[in-house]
Amino acid sequence: MYDLLAQYYKYRDPSLHIAYYQKHFKYATKLSYSLSNMRNRQGTRIRILHASPGAPSLDVYLNGRKTIPNLIFKQETDYIELREGGRYRIDLYKAGETARPLLSAEREIQKDMQYTIIAAGEPTNLSLLAIKDDDTVPKGEAKLRFIHLSPNAPSIDVAAVRGDVVFPNVSFKEATSYLALTPMEVNLELRKSGTKEVLLKIPPLRLRPDRTYTVYGVGLVNGNPSLEALVTQD
Numbered sequence: 442m443y444d445l446l447a448q449y450y451k452y453r454d455p456s457l458h459i460a461y462y463q464k465h466f467k468y469a470t471k472l473s474y475s476l477s478n479m480r481n482r483q484g485t486r487i488r489i490l491h492a493s494p495g496a497p498s499l500d501v502y503l504n505g506r507k508t509i510p511n512l513i514f515k516q517e518t519d520y521i522e523l524r525e526g527g528r529y530r531i532d533l534y535k536a537g538e539t540a541r542p543l544l545s546a547e548r549e550i551q552k553d554m555q556y557t558i559i560a561a562g563e564p565t566n567l568s569l570l571a572i573k574d575d576d577t578v579p580k581g582e583a584k585l586r587f588i589h590l591s592p593n594a595p596s597i598d599v600a601a602v603r604g605d606v607v608f609p610n611v612s613f614k615e616a617t618s619y620l621a622l623t624p625m626e627v628n629l630e631l632r633k634s635g636t637k638e639v640l641l642k643i644p645p646l647r648l649r650p651d652r653t654y655t656v657y658g659v660g661l662v663n664g665n666p667s668l669e670a671l672v673t674q675d
Contacts, residue, residue: 485523493563494661544567593661
């Protein structure tokens, strides 16, 4: 019913189209989760992203074992299968060195979940984020979220080009919730929160059905490396 209403108002009243589409997505997702027994997907997995501008290439150790060698800025690994959930120690070393880690931290990884582990912040103030990913999406739909990883950028509004704000007031190291969208090409820009000042225009993004996307804002505003958007599929 909500899908029919959303289609009816698609070209008549955009606000009602969005409202009904969100309701459709909410309940379709619940049904999808129920049919798939919530987490019947691909086990416990993590991927790792180097998002610290100016930091050297990294060797990533997981519970004392070198797992990822020479991870460079803006590089994201494929998902790594873990045997089980629990607390994992993650050590970041300058590539090729083992004397002293740049950062050591423990993070809780829940069983049968998948995470993006992110090295974020300036090289002198590194932090390690563990953000849950969710690749479940009702058949024929798409999902999108944004993660703010630019350490010198203000809070950000993610908006349609010359249009409305999609994700408001996203602060550094914050990940938005996923937004349900009809598969389409979207043109987005990053604005200084609460203003029309454009910090970055994101190249057109084609959202394909049955896929989930994350857009990372990385780099520095008016700095080197410059602010840019990385797009990945979850």
